[in-house]
Amino acid sequence: MNVHPSPIVRHFDPFSIESNVRSYCRRMASTFRRALNAEVWDDEGRRYIDFLSACGALNYGHNHPALKAELLKYICGDGIATSMDLHTSAKRAFLAKFFGTVLLPRRLDYVIQFPGPTGTNAVEAALKLARKVTKRRDVVAFTNAFHGMSLGALAATGSRFARGGAGVPLSHVHRLPFACAGNDGVKVLHDYRDAVCDPSSGIEAPAAFIVETVQGEGGLTVAPYEWLRALESVARDLGALVIVDDVQAGCGRTGPFFSFERANIFPDIVCLAKSISGFGLPMAVVLIKPQFDRWRPAEHNGTFRGNNHAFVTATAALGLWENKKFQSDITTREQELWNWVDGIAADYPRFLEARGIGMMQGLRFADPHIAVEVADRAVRNGLLIELCGPHDEVLKLLPPLTIEQEVLEEGLYRLQDAIRACLSPARMGYRRYRLRRSEGSSRKRET
Numbered sequence: 001m002n003v004h005p006s007p008i009v010r011h012f013d014p015f016s017i018e019s020n021v022r023s024y025c026r027r028m029a030s031t032f033r034r035a036l037n038a039e040v041w042d043d044e045g046r047r048y049i050d051f052l053s054a055c056g057a058l059n060y061g062h063n064h065p066a067l068k069a070e071l072l073k074y075i076c077g078d079g080i081a082t083s084m085d086l087h088t089s090a091k092r093a094f095l096a097k098f099f100g101t102v103l104l105p106r107r108l109d110y111v112i113q114f115p116g117p118t119g120t121n122a123v124e125a126a127l128k129l130a131r132k133v134t135k136r137r138d139v140v141a142f143t144n145a146f147h148g149m150s151l152g153a154l155a156a157t158g159s160r161f162a163r164g165g166a167g168v169p170l171s172h173v174h175r176l177p178f179a180c181a182g183n184d185g186v187k188v189l190h191d192y193r194d195a196v197c198d199p200s201s202g203i204e205a206p207a208a209f210i211v212e213t214v215q216g217e218g219g220l221t222v223a224p225y226e227w228l229r230a231l232e233s234v235a236r237d238l239g240a241l242v243i244v245d246d247v248q249a250g251c252g253r254t255g256p257f258f259s260f261e262r263a264n265i266f267p268d269i270v271c272l273a274k275s276i277s278g279f280g281l282p283m284a285v286v287l288i289k290p291q292f293d294r295w296r297p298a299e300h301n302g303t304f305r306g307n308n309h310a311f312v313t314a315t316a317a318l319g320l321w322e323n324k325k326f327q328s329d330i331t332t333r334e335q336e337l338w339n340w341v342d343g344i345a346a347d348y349p350r351f352l353e354a355r356g357i358g359m360m361q362g363l364r365f366a367d368p369h370i371a372v373e374v375a376d377r378a379v380r381n382g383l384l385i386e387l388c389g390p391h392d393e394v395l396k397l398l399p400p401l402t403i404e405q406e407v408l409e410e411g412l413y414r415l416q417d418a419i420r421a422c423l424s425p426a427r428m429g430y431r432r433y434r435l436r437r438s439e440g441s442s443r444k445r446e447t
């Protein structure tokens with residue numbers, strides 16, 4: 001019989017009963033207590049700068065005062081907390097604001113589905129609906145994609161490690177290489193279309209293409225807009241839907257509200273989660289072109305589809321976008337980030353490569369071991385930061401969009417210090433790594 005240590009023992013560490021599955025807390029092992037915008041303090045009063053932003057769930061920083069005020073007012077007025085999909089005034093206000101601030105100015109015609117409140121729920125709903133609408137089973141997903149951990153979304157995810165946890169076959173996904181500067185991404189799409197049209201290719205027509213326009217977990221690879229437009233036209237040719245997974249890249253992370261705006265495409269289904277509530281509260285949204293809204297009532301249910309606290313903060317967050325200064329400040333931060341990332345990559349051309357776009361940028365290291373050392377050292381320097389990419393070789397800079405200039409500079413300084421220490425000539429003398437320009441590199445300013 002397994003006996004748990006008694007919680008009464010003197011030096012019992014409550015975190016020791018947390019499952020082995022925990023991950024981020026291994027590199028960032030402090031116990032965090034409070035936070036404001038991009039600054040976080042732990043139990044000992046130590047101050048950190050947040051370049052992680054809960055993986056993009058805190059685009060407006062921690063405890064944004066405008067969002068917090070609305071939430072406190074709502075709770076103090078005994079506002080409804082959870083409501084499944086009943087009508088509530090909080091949901092009505094969100095829908096009205098989303099329509100007026102996001103859909104109408106962009107002339108986007110979508111209906112809104114609230115799935116369970118996580119990104120993987122939104123992806124499951126999108127995949128189910130695309131299969132239902134087209135009566136086809138296979139979905140095209142791309143190398144290095146990340147779409148979530150539940151089985152349907154995991155089947156579309158690339159990571160062998162994550163897929164290994166499934167325990168059952170992950171099927172009905174056709175994998176194509178993600179847009180890369182090195183391979184001819186557009187040709188790959190055209191060849192695939194030709195194969196599907198060939199009656200003896202053995203390749204079934206797909207229900208949908210699911211794509212991130214910038215791969216968040218996959219290594220901050222940016223899909224060129226010609227490739228995204230080719231993807232849209234190939235999908236149209238094949239009668240398949242285009243699903244943009246904007247869970248991480250959406251809500252302003254790449255600059256505009258949606259990441260696909262720069263490519264001028266019009267996806268059939270869009271998944272949003274992470275920062276849609278704006279406050280870090282669980283919430284997800286699936287946007288569906290009206291002609292594809294073929295759900296029957298209750299066909300995709302979920303108890304927590306009505307997180308009204310999230311609706312309240314989401315409405316307040318969309319309100320921020322009505323302020324031109326809010327948007328121009330983000331553009332300024334983006335440029336500062338861009339200059340720093342390009343600058344440091346130019347300082348170490350053999351070891352570093354600039355990645356990303358907007359407020360999701362990073363550095364790819366020729367040697368993944370050094371990436372780990374830099375991340376660990378940056379955390380010791382008081383920076384919350386993580387790695388991504390197939391070999392955890394890409395340092396990911398994901399500060400809040402609202403980070404103050406001084407705090408951004410301080411964070412970048414702390415990071416620079418970590419990079420300099422790990423790449424100092426004395427230490428690097430014996431290493432002979434050379435950065436092969438990665439195929440995924442497609443970093444150019446698109447204006």
Ligand SMILES: *Cc1c(COP(=O)(O)O)cnc(C)c1O
Pocket residue numbers: 055117118119120121123146147148149212216217245246247248249273274
């Ligand atoms: C985080 C993420 C998901 C999954 O969201 P969860 O809320 O963790 O389920 C799906 N797609 C992308 C692109 C993500 O970054």
